[in-house]
Amino acid sequence: MDTPIIQIKGLNLWYGSKQALHDVTLAIAPNQSTALIGPSGCGKSTVLRCLNRMNDLIDHVRTEGTVTLHGHDIFAPDIDVITLRKRVGMVFQKTNPFPKSIFDNVAYGLRLQGIRGESELAGRIESSLRRAALWEEVKDRLRESALQLSGGQQQRLCIARAIAVEPEVLLMDEPCSALDPIATAKIEELIHDLKKDYTIVIVTHNMQQAARVSDRTAFFYLGKLIEYDKTEKIFTNPGNKQTEDYVTGRFG
């Protein structure tokens, strides 16, 4: 593996007194897609939300261990969480476009960074929408409400919004769980393209999806990382009995 962009070491996490993650150590390679799989409640989303510190928003969360981005500990007191989140973008399970126009949705993160010029905004919005494979469908109605789009289009809009601010890492928390197969196929295709420019970490419940879109797969169970290897190996020749049972559909 190349030098990892993200290195998780000995990560423990508690929600109140309940421990959700046990000593997770995981290295994420740049410009690859890494899938986190496992049954509900296994901690895969929690790991994902550590990477851009979204867990900070929840009360009574305590973490131990380190997560480094390019070698810098993101839990360190001198890390600006705002800057971190600009570098580590996120796409959520439930599509969540702002109740604003398509244009304003993609412009949101750019305006936060102080980009106000209409022509510069328009250029960056077009390129983001193109990369999210949405441009052709919405180019004539950028000023209309984003809520009129279909579910799949909304999710691609959320991806466009996330990549507009040029993050290095894109976190995806079950991005297709609310979408139909056609919309899902489009997003999966998009993940393949986006890998060239971004490092992708995707949480998914869908094992076929993990097999299709990821280069490496991590299997979690009860808050522990059970196995982490090349996707091919995890799905064809897993080293662990639990992993095998899960990927073959015997439990979970």
Place this chain on the structure above:
Amino acid sequence: MFDVAHAGIFPMIFGTVALVLLMTIGVVPVGVITAVYLVEYARETAALTRIIRGAINNLAGVPSIVFGLFGLGFFVQFVGGGLDRVFSGGQFHFGKPAIIWAAATMAVLTLPVVIVATEEALKAVPKGLREASLALGATKLETIWNVVLPQALPGVLTGGILAVSRGAGEVAPIMFTGAAYYLAHLPTKLTDQFMELGYHIFVLSTQSPDVERTKPILFGTVMVLLVLTFLLNLIAIVVRAKMRLRLRQAYA
């Protein structure tokens, strides 16, 4: 003494409208900021939060005549009198009943309505929208300003209108703080006294020398006041219904 034959109802309608407008300008910002603090920043279990919540609940239960006396003591004598001592060398300029003090008293009376309505509206903003904004690198304040408050605006508006309809019907708080028995002129300054529908009804029904001639005038005045408050309530209901419909459509 005013001439019943030639007196009209316009000065009272004017005074009522001016009063509730000034009251709204005072109560909405204070109420919204308080609600934002309580919902977005305060820890639910902290002692200060409990004190503030207790104060709001108590404020909602205080008889309105007590607000009138409070307004006389605090706004007219303490604040107004204080301003006079500092700026006009003891001459009565601020330290007398005036529309601004009546509006301020009414704003304190209606504060709980605005706070509670705004709190509900803030709580109804989907978590996904806040997370989307934060994940794009927005600060908490930017998220509240750009996403949460616009989304909560219809609720804030409802609170404001409920406050107006409550305020338009109250007499006791303004009796000592600014309402006049009779004025030959409309108020032109914030420190002028004013005539008001509710207080005028009180005057007509207790102070009239000719009961038979006053009866139709009293009837008309009551009708105007009832229609006015009814209309304001109707607007509040329509706005609230529209808001709910919009939220349901957006996040079905």
